[in-house]
Amino acid sequence: MKRWMLALLFAPLAQAAEVYEAATFEGHRAGFVETKSSPVEGGKKVRAVSTMELTLRRFGATVKVRREEATTETPEGAILTTFMQQGQVGGKQLALAGVVNDGSLRVRTLGSDGERRSPWPEGVLGPMRQLGQFAARKPRPGEKFAFRRYEPTYNAVLTVRVEVKDWEMIDISGKPRRLLRVELVPDVLEAGATKVTPARATWWLDEDFAVARRRTTLEGLGELLLVRSDKAAATAAVAGGADVGKASLVPLDRVVPRPFDSREARYRIVPRGDAKTEGLFPADGHQTLKGDVLTVRPERGRGDDKAGEEHLGASLYIDRDDRITGLGKRITAGEADAWKKALRVERWVKNAMTNDSSAEMAPASTAARTLRGDCRHHAFLTAALCRAAGVPSRTAIGLVYVYRGGPAMGFHMWAEVLVDGAWRGVDSTLGRGGVSAAHVKVTDHSWAGTTSLTPLLPVQAVMGKVRLELIESR
Numbered sequence: 041m042k043r044w045m046l047a048l049l050f051a052p053l054a055q056a057a058e059v060y061e062a063a064t065f066e067g068h069r070a071g072f073v074e075t076k077s078s079p080v081e082g083g084k085k086v087r088a089v090s091t092m093e094l095t096l097r098r099f100g101a102t103v104k105v106r107r108e109e110a111t112t113e114t115p116e117g118a119i120l121t122t123f124m125q126q127g128q129v130g131g132k133q134l135a136l137a138g139v140v141n142d143g144s145l146r147v148r149t150l151g152s153d154g155e156r157r158s159p160w161p162e163g164v165l166g167p168m169r170q171l172g173q174f175a176a177r178k179p180r181p182g183e184k185f186a187f188r189r190y191e192p193t194y195n196a197v198l199t200v201r202v203e204v205k206d207w208e209m210i211d212i213s214g215k216p217r218r219l220l221r222v223e224l225v226p227d228v229l230e231a232g233a234t235k236v237t238p239a240r241a242t243w244w245l246d247e248d249f250a251v252a253r254r255r256t257t258l259e260g261l262g263e264l265l266l267v268r269s270d271k272a273a274a275t276a277a278v279a280g281g282a283d284v285g286k287a288s289l290v291p292l293d294r295v296v297p298r299p300f301d302s303r304e305a306r307y308r309i310v311p312r313g314d315a316k317t318e319g320l321f322p323a324d325g326h327q328t329l330k331g332d333v334l335t336v337r338p339e340r341g342r343g344d345d346k347a348g349e350e351h352l353g354a355s356l357y358i359d360r361d362d363r364i365t366g367l368g369k370r371i372t373a374g375e376a377d378a379w380k381k382a383l384r385v386e387r388w389v390k391n392a393m394t395n396d397s398s399a400e401m402a403p404a405s406t407a408a409r410t411l412r413g414d415c416r417h418h419a420f421l422t423a424a425l426c427r428a429a430g431v432p433s434r435t436a437i438g439l440v441y442v443y444r445g446g447p448a449m450g451f452h453m454w455a456e457v458l459v460d461g462a463w464r465g466v467d468s469t470l471g472r473g474g475v476s477a478a479h480v481k482v483t484d485h486s487w488a489g490t491t492s493l494t495p496l497l498p499v500q501a502v503m504g505k506v507r508l509e510l511i512e513s514r
Contacts, residue, residue, distance in 0.1 A: 059171060060274035061254070061266040063094060066282040070094045072274035073266055077168040085120065086113045090167035093129075095278040099285035099444060104129040109192065111166040119164055122147070124192035127400070134400045136192050147195055149402075156356060156492075158195050164188045174249040179222070181206045191238065195492035198238060199227045210244055210253060212267060219244035219252055229494060236497045259500040261287045289448035290439055291507040296478055299441040300470060304337045305477035305513040315505035320498075325462050326436070326481050333511065336477040343462030347432030350488030351458065357487045358423045358433075359403045367408060368428025378431045382457040382466050383473055385425045389418055390471025401493065415453045416496075418468045420487075422455040426466075432458040434486045436465055437499055441478035449480060449508060451499050456484060477513060 058076035062069070077088040089110040096103050107126035111119045119140055127133035138147035145160040165173060165187055173187060183204040191198050205221040212219075222245065226238040241256035254266040261284050296302065309332045311317050323329040325339035354360040371388045372381040396412040404424035407417040423433040433455055440452035454467040454475055463484075465475030482502060485495035 057168060058271075059168075059251075060269050060271045062269040062274045063092070064265040064267070065094060065096065065258070065284075066262040066287075068280065068282040069278055070096060070264075070281050071278055072269075074271075074274070075167050075171060077166075079115075080112070083115065086115055086117075087111070088113060088166040088168040094281075096281045097283040097285070098288075100283065102281070103284075109167055111190075113166050117166065117169055119160075119166055119190070122190060122192070136195075145190070145195075145197075149400075156195055158492075159197065161188060161197060164190055164197055171251050174222070174245050174251065178249055179204045179220075181220070193492065194229055194236070194238070194494050194497075196229055196494075198229070201225045201227065208244075212253065217246070217252065219246060220249070236494050237501070259497070259503075261503070285444065286448075288503060289442070289444060289450050290502060292441070292447040292449055293507070293509045295443070295447045296441050296510060296513050299478035299513070300472050300476045302477040302513045304335070306511040307334045307336070307480070308332055308509040308511055309334055310507050310509060312505055312507055317506055320482070320502050320506065322481060322483065324481070324484075326456075326465065326475075326479075334480065334508075336480060338475050338477065338479070339462045339464045341462060342460040345458060345461050345463060347458045348486070350486040351432035351434055352427050352430075353488065354424075354427075355487045356490060357401075357403045357420050358427065358435075359405050360424055360428060361405045361408075363408050364405060364421075364424050365428050368425040371425060372429040378457065379459045379464065381429050381431050382426055382433075382455075382459070382464075385422055385429065385431075386455075386466040386468045386473070387471060389422050389425070389468035393418060393421070393468070395469070415451075415469045419453040419455045422466060422468045423487075426455065426457050434463070434484050435495075436475075436479075436481050436484045437496060438482040439480040439499070439502070452479065453496075454479065480508075 056078035058074065061073040063071045063073055071094040073090065073092045075090045077086055080087045087110065089108060092107045094105050106129050110123040112121040113119050122138040125133050125135040135150040136147050137150055138145045140160050143160055145158050147156045170189055181204055184202065186199055186201050188197050188199055203223045205223060207218055207220050209216045210219045222243050224241045224243060229236045229238065239257045239259055241254060243251055244253040246252045252268050256264050258264050262282065309317050321329055321334055325343060327334055327336040371384050375381050375384060393411050393413060395414065397414050399413040399417060401416065404420040407413050407421040419435045423435055426433040435453055436456045437453050439449035442448055442450040454465055456463040456465050465479060467475050483498045487495065
């Protein structure tokens with residue numbers, strides 16, 4: 041970035057500022073976003089905070105979620121620290137705190153051990169400067185440029201490509217306004233073999249180039265619309281709200297009989313609306329894809345796959361401490377067969393752990409200590425214990441059959457182990473001695489070198505884009 045541009049974007053913030061936006065989700069009033077900045081430490085630093093509160097419904101029950109992102113910056117805009125906290129109001133919160141130093145960001149999850157590092161280039165914009173950059177640039181239709189922002193979900197700095205469109209008349213609270221449309225498209229992120237496309241957005245600027253309206257998507261759930269407002273209107277109480285329960289499921293046309301005993305099933309992939317289905321589901325030893333028909337037949341034979349170092353080593357989430365090493369050896373003591381070792385681990389984790397959907401994302405060592413968690417914790421612990429017992433492992437991430445007022449496929453994660461050259465699934469959440477044809481795979485990952493939740497995100501790309509039709513199950 042040119043020096044004169046840096047000077048323009050990073051003009052000192054000497055005064056406190058705040059922006060309120062009323063939030064509408066899927067056409068229902070949902071809450072607000074508040075973005076504010078203020079000098080701290082006698083003006084030596086600036087703290088910028090963006091807070092989003094949404095009131096939604098999940099299968100009829102009201103859920104209030106809150107996400108706060110914050111940065112501490114120099115008056116010229118160089119980010120010194122980051123912070124993110126999100127979760128259901130009244131429940132457990134996921135909190136990340138980071139420090140920028142020497143071109144890298146060191147992030148730790150509050151309440152757990154370990155530290156993650158990720159590259160930190162120059163010119164990353166904090167929450168308030170993202171909104172204010174257009175007033176500094178005064179862009180014209182046809183102009184293109186890019187900026188960088190930090191996204192805690194991926195623990196990565198995103199490059200966002202901006203294309204300025206044209207002025208258009210937009211209805212704001214029942215009144216037509218002349219606004220400048222800009223399209224924001226983040227670059228694709230890669231985490232090993234996993235590629236993730238962050239949500240794109242459309243912003244509208246007023247004649248002073250202040251952001252008057254924003255539209256984006258909550259991946260896999262629906263459209264979020266933000267309209268600049270005063271504090272009273274933005275923070276007014278929300279009644280009801282959109283129900284995101286069904287949006288978080290992939291619809292299935294009929295009930296699967298004895299789903300977790302099924303050994304083979306064929307599903308037809310049907311796009312919803314104009315969605316594209318190419319690349320959403322892989323073909324491997326677990327399932328095959330021919331046209332729009334997905335045949336799930338969990339691996340039972342031999343293959344020629346080979347394990348890499350990443351399938352036996354430790355990583356941030358599939359980690360190894362003395363507890364895991366001891367458990368892995370004790371659970372599989374006296375057994376030489378790799379598949380039987382994996383089944384012992386699956387059974388032990390199933391019996392030892394208590395399902396807890398409120399547990400925050402945490403590594404295997406935490407799950408081994410607390411013995412509480414959802415399918416992610418089960419899968420991490422299963423994979424870690426298998427590795428401790430000398431069995432190569434990874435996680436499979438995809439969908440599993442559920443019944444929520446009707447048949448559907450919901451997010452799920454399980455472990456895969458390499459046996460006789462073939463990856464075979466074990467699911468310690470269910471504990472049925474392997475996986476069934478009611479498990480539909482979207483991706484897999486060793487979690488080596490991964491410092492974010494990016495490997496989980498391909499499943500979100502499926503939500504809202506397809507429905508499945510059951511052709512047969514046996």
